[in-house]
Amino acid sequence: MTSLAVDLDPYILPVPGPDSPVVLAQWISPGNTHRNARYSERVWPLAPLIDNPGTKLIKIHWKNCPVPLLAQVRQATWTMINGRLRPTYLQDRGIRARARTSASDMQGTCYEWMRLARWLHKRRISSLDDCTEEVWRAYASERFVNTARARAELICMRLSDLWAFDQLGAQPAGIAQPPWETEGIDDFLPEAESSAQAENSTEPLDPQVLGPLLVWAIRFVDNFADDILAAWAERQRLMSVAAANRASQEGWAALGEFLLPLIRSGDGPPTVRMHGRRRLARAYVSALTGASLGQVDRFAKQHRLSALVNESPGSCPLQTPVTGLIGERSWREHMDFDEAAELMRHLGTAAAIICLYLTGMRPQEVQGLRSGCCPAPAPAADGIPGRHLIRSQHYKNVTDDDGNHISAGEERKVPWVAITPVVHAIRTLERIVPPGELLFSATHHDFVRQRNNHGALKNAALNQRVEDFAAWANREAQVQGLPKQVVPKDPHGAIGLGRFRRSLAWHIARRPGGLIALAIQYGHMRTMLDARTSSRYGSRSRHGIHSVLDIETALAAADTAAHLRDRLAAGEKVSGPAARRAITAAATTPRFEGRIVPATFAKKAAKFLARDGIVLYDNPDAFLICAFKHENALCEPEPGATAPRQYACTAGCGNTVRTDTHAAQMRGRADEIDQLAAASPEKVAKRLRINANNLRATADAHDATAQTTKALT
Structure with missing residues (x-):
């Protein structure tokens, strides 16, 4: 195609040069500061297209694309990233068809094209214009072996997009139209699965699992949060003090006065866990004695403490109050310097469980919540107290007027109603992150390594944290003598973020007793949900x-x-x-x-x-x-x-x-x-x-x- 065609047809893109940006400026939102690559680079980050805080930053790696077909597949991919499918192409493809899709879908589509390129390369086909109708048929017959029908249909759509985007480049490769575009897709797909396979297999969490899990989550937020936050603040203060300490004779003398009696008594020096082993709590000791970190290291070497700390590990008590109770007993004798980071991690997880389960939000909607999303309700009118409302973003199927995917989502026109446990969870999270920040900011919830991570905690991280929280609760239940509050294994597998939403509906409808009934009144939840007509x-x-x-x-x-x-x-x-x-x-x-x-x-x-x-x-x-x-x-x-x-x-x-x-x-x-x-x-x-x-x-x-x-x- 000529430059005249590019000028006259808004859907056709020019041929990119080696220094052309991978993502054109018009598709990058003003607040997105992620690095943009150049066309000639071997790795293309798609982060400039990602504004959803719950979405992982992804890249396209070109190392797996065969060299003879690399230029053509790369150009089609660049056109997909920066172009739009024609409305005439989309009109018969269902309501979910988009002119522009999400970054993750673009990556999946590109990798499907690379898979085709590798298949072609093995058959000594070095150009897409040699991918004829007969070649398409041969590829489909091999590609869909042992592939579920729904998956095969998605693959067909992605392969058709290669043909469509190829035509939107100023110099198309000339790949043939897939035969399913003219003959219909059914004859190319595997047989339909049985009804059981084709159904929604998301199972609600078993009441015996969710009951104690929810009890521990609410207990963490309502009973333990003040203790944990105070311990974390004290730990951070001690870390700062230790980092600022300078070597002195007084500090060295204080080290001996503090550690030697512990060594002689057999109580053991203060320790922390690192990589599965106990080590001297050097920052804790430094902050308490005034010695520098270097002096603590020399003292430990001089007195051969590396072996002793594993034989007789000591605790690191913090001088912060313990007010939380389990029943009528204090849940801790003292807060510990070493445990503070782990408890902060579990506190964030407990708040996530409450928000996921007791709102009915999708995981991405919870990940998009920000500090200030749930303000205090307006003063009561006519004696009826106002409800706490959560203003949040939603992301599923959000598009602009042209049908382009919007990664940043949009604010829900109708807010969520928050019941008391959810309000408490949000208030706790607001004490963890700065004002206006994501409540589940990956940076501010990385208490152990304290890395500067992007966006919110991702699904994989939250899934693991929920499992870790359940494991912690089980250990604590045994220590506290609460065997009925152990979280058993769910009969349908891992707990998983995606199961909380259906579990809420299942438990409201079934109203099981036990620990769930103690944690939340489902009748009141249904009452709020049934206000759908008046409040929408x-x-x-x-x-x-x-x-x-x-x-x-x-x-x-x-x-x-x-x-x-x-x-x-x-x-x-x-x-x-x-x-x-x-x-x-x-x-x-x-x-x-x-x-x-x-x-x-x-x-x-x-x-x-x-x-x-x-x-x-x-x-x-x-x-x-x-x-x-x-x-x-x-x-x-x-x-x-x-x-x-x-x-x-x-x-x-x-x-x-x-x-x-x-x-x-x-x-x-x-x-x-x-x-x-x-x-x-x-x-x-x-x-x-x-x-x-x-x-x-x-x-x-x-x-x-x-x-x-x-x-x-």
Whole structure:
């Protein structure tokens, strides 16, 4: 193509020269200061395109591209980085097609092109213009062996982009159009997977895992944070003092007065852990004695302390108060210089767990939070206190008006609502990072090495920190004599950031007891989420947490209907004003097997829950099933809510349904309460016996009014 074509067609880019920048200035945001490479360099950093703090900085390495095809693949890649696909090319490629994609997608696409180039090179094809339709067919037949259908489809799209971007260069290589562009893609793809493989396999965390994990996370933030932050500040102060100390006779004398008694007594000198071994805590000793670091090293060598510190390691107590409690006991006798960095790391992780789990945010949204994102609410109006709102960025599918990917994301039009544990976590993080900084800044959360890292802690780092936090909690649970608060291994593998979002919806829908119930009241979480109509919080149009919550609620309701159907088939009787509706719902509700659901299930779930009056919700705390009908509900659900406020279940509600099993459970609970009353003071015992009698009376009322399915239909 000629320069005239370049001038007349805005989609065609000129041929780059050796000194041309890899990323043209128009695609670099004003605040991005990452280095930009030149076209001739062997490594192309894509950091100038990355503004998302949760995204890893990546590069394109050209060493794996065969030399004969290097120039052509490099030019097509440069065109992809700086150009835009034509709207006519994108119009039939689905709603997710983008004129410009993310840096990570560009890297993946480029490496797919390199893979093709290596295949061509092995067959002595040295130019892309020799990649004909027949060559495309041969490559596809080999490339897609043992490749999942969805992956193969993505590969086809990336290979088609090579043809498309080649045409957008001023001197195209002339690669042929892939045959699937004209014949359709289906014939080139592997067979479709079974339904189980094609479904969303993200599993919610097991309640036995999440319960103690959440308890320890909230305990860290609420009970331990002040102690840990004070210890870290003291550690940093001592490090500064040690670095400033100069050698003196007084310092040398103080070293002997401090260390020699510890050596003679067998208590051992203060030590720290380094690379799996104990070493003398030289900075700690220097700061306490006034000796220089060099003097500490000479003293240690003179007295051969390197062997002693491993035989009799001593602690490094800090003179900071310990106020945190586990139950009624102090959690530490003293804070330790050596442990401060590790505890700061776990404190940040605890705050991350709380934010990930108790907001429903995606990991990238949590990584993008900044200090000041959750200001104090406005003064109460009409006696109703304001809610804490979180202003945050979101990144998924964010594009400009031309369909170009925006790495920096954009602020959510609708803020997240923060419950108390989340507010406490954010306030703790704001004490760790400077004002306006990312709450999970990789630089400010690197307490051990203190490197100047880019952006926020990345997914891999946070995943590892969550596992390390669980391991620490397990050790601490054993030390503190709390075996029931050990975090077991999850049956579905590593905890992982991506599992918290679905876990929130699953646990709200299922309302398990145990430690999770102690840590957070799920009923109140649902109440805030069900304010979707009035507040548009996380609205459906944004595919927010509501779609995930709807899926889990629909699955839970279907399970409730299935269990009721099984009980009725076994001959149990049913009572309550909504008994007939419940029987109808049990007979017409489909049974869903397992917890893995198709990605398309969200719309079906929302439609399922909108069947006002014939959706069943189990309420084991109240020993009943709620056949939820909004106008009958005495629990005062939010306008537009599709589920009851189960924690506010009220006697006499027209949605109540009970079975013989519920009556038996009520009598069993009454017996347990009687046993508790027998060991309680008289006034307390009296109230307990009243509760037990009420349960038995309700069970008797069921027996008197319960009917068979046949009698009610």
